[in-house]
Amino acid sequence: MEFTHTLALAILQGLTEFLPISSSAHLVLLPKFLGWEDQGVAFDVALHVGTLSAVIFYFRSELSKMTKDWFKSLVSFKLIGESRLAWAVLFGTIPVGLAGLMVHDIVDNARSTAVLAWSTIIFGLLLGYGDITGKRARNEYSLTWKDIVIIGIAQAVALIPGTSRSGITMTAGLMLGLTREGAARFSFLLSIPVIVLAGGLEGFGLLRHPEAVEWSALALGTLVSALVGYLCIHFFLKALQYMGMIPFMIYRLILGGIILWLL
Template sequence: METIQIIALAILQGLTEFLPISSSAHLILLPKLGGWSDQGLAFDVAVHVGTLSAVVWYFRCELLKMSRDWGVSIVERRMVGESRLAWAVLLGTIPVGIAGLLLKDLVETSLRSPLVIAWTTIGFGLLLWWADRQGKRVRDEHSLGWGDVLFIGAAQAIALIPGTSRSGITMTAGLMLGLERAAAARFSFLLSIPVIVLAGGLHSIELIKQGSGVDWQALLFGTVLSAVSAYLCIHLFLKLLERIGMVPFVIYRLALGAVLLALYF
């Protein structure tokens, strides 16, 4: 891989993993538009490790409390402190885990079309705009009931379709349930942790089976860049979200979808 490709893809992954604009779509499209060869499975795993490390480090205090209270809740068989939020994250991950196993081949073949990405980018962008406009924005993530969590988890499963955006669709679902923007974003980011772990684990198994050579220098460089860009993205997004809302991201999605339709329709 060329250095410019490593830099572009790693930063792109770090930014788009947590913004509501679809990281998978951008990682599919950039090599096509740039005329680059596919970056390969090893690099995809590396940049996802970077984004995982960023979100874990950003929420490290919350995750420590959640893990501690989750363990206590198992021993005492009752909800303790942040254990409810920890159980919510685990429950919300189940739908995407099941869907990923059942639809893996379809997602990695037929649904990687630029036209699919174009329509999902536009359609779910408009849904995000509607949810942001109509949502009451009066709740935080601690008020979520189990039905709410399953609703957001089911929405997350839809994000297996490229162009949907995992963060975008989960924030949309949260806004539809009346969450504040920052609360919808925080729960979306927490939900990303087990999803990235599961996806990275599956890809790592595939990589081991392939047994191909690995450019460790490129992987390390990509991991660090994606981690730094992802951390900055999370910090700035949460800081500015209440001020700017979702409209800038909706506009970007509509513009990107229109460009893709013009190029590939």
């Protein structure tokens, strides 16, 4: 891969993995519009490793507490401290894990530009609706089991190309009354097992069908996507209280319209 291609895709992954604008749409569309060769499964796995590292490092303090309390809850058979949030992340991942196994091949075959365009528009409108109508009265620690199931199912919907995993989970959280920061933080925590599952699935496919590996491109892609992902999480959470989700809804409408126009 050329250096500029590696850099552009890594920056794009670091940004779009966490912003509610759909990483799948951008990573499919950029090479297609610019006429680049497919970056390959190995590079996709490397980018996922980068963004996984970013979210784990950013939430390292919370994850340490959640993990300790989760193990305590296993021993005591009751919720302790932040074990509830840890269980919420685990249970919220089940729907997308099951759906991914069942419809993985169908989703891969559905990556058309038309699907990306309409998903970008429709779920962008839902994001704006959730931001405008949501009560924004509670944080991620107040989630009920019903809330967790709803957000988990919403995350499974993100298998539709162009939906945005972060976007649909934030939308569900806002509609359930979470604050913008609470919805975003829970969405980011939910991304950890999802990225592990997605990267593991792609990695398994790579083992079955090995390809030539450009180690320098993989290393650069991992490093850049991790750095950009970390900065994206940091500044996005700080800016949310001032700007909300409307700018991202507008961006999605414009992007979807451009894709349809080009079609």
